[in-house]
Amino acid sequence: MIGGVMAMAEDEEELIRKLVFTGHLNVPERRQLPDGKAKLSLICQVLEETLQSMEWFTAWWLPDDSMIGCQITYRGDGPTRVCWHYSGIEGERDAVRQFESYRQAAEALIQEARPFWHNNIDGIPIDWSA
Numbered sequence: 001m002i003g004g005v006m007a008m009a010e011d012e013e014e015l016i017r018k019l020v021f022t023g024h025l026n027v028p029e030r031r032q033l034p035d036g037k038a039k040l041s042l043i044c045q046v047l048e049e050t051l052q053s054m055e056w057f058t059a060w061w062l063p064d065d066s067m068i069g070c071q072i073t074y075r076g077d078g079p080t081r082v083c084w085h086y087s088g089i090e091g092e093r094d095a096v097r098q099f100e101s102y103r104q105a106a107e108a109l110i111q112e113a114r115p116f117w118h119n120n121i122d123g124i125p126i127d128w129s130a
Helices: 008-022 027-032 040-053 102-117
Strands: 071-077 081-088 091-098 124-127
Touching: 008 027, 008 040, 040 071, 040 102, 040 124, 071 102
Parallel strands: none
Antiparallel strands: 071 081, 081 091
C-alpha cells in the first residue's frame, strides 16, 4: 500500500482472485477492474498460484456444485498433480489428474469452466484475449 492506495496490479489480481473463488464482485470492486473486464491471463495466474499453494478451493461454477448440497473441490498435489473431491447426494469420490505443470492444470480447469461461465462471471465480461 502506498499512501493509502494499493498498486493497481495488486488490486486487479486480488479482485480476480475474489471473482474466481466466490463468483461475485460488488459494484465498487467491479469499477476497479480495468475496462470492467476479467483478463484470462489473470484468471489463469490465480488458479495456477492456488494450485501451487496446495490449498483446497471450491469449483462453484460446476453444475454438480449446486444448492442440493454437492461440492467439488480441487487442490494441487506435487508439481504436476491435481486432486479433486466430490461430496454430494451420490456419496464421496476422490480422484487425481496428472498434468505437465500447474499452468497446464489451470488452463484445463478454465476450459472446463468456460461452458458454464460463458463469456462472463457474475456479469463481468472475460477478456479471452488478454
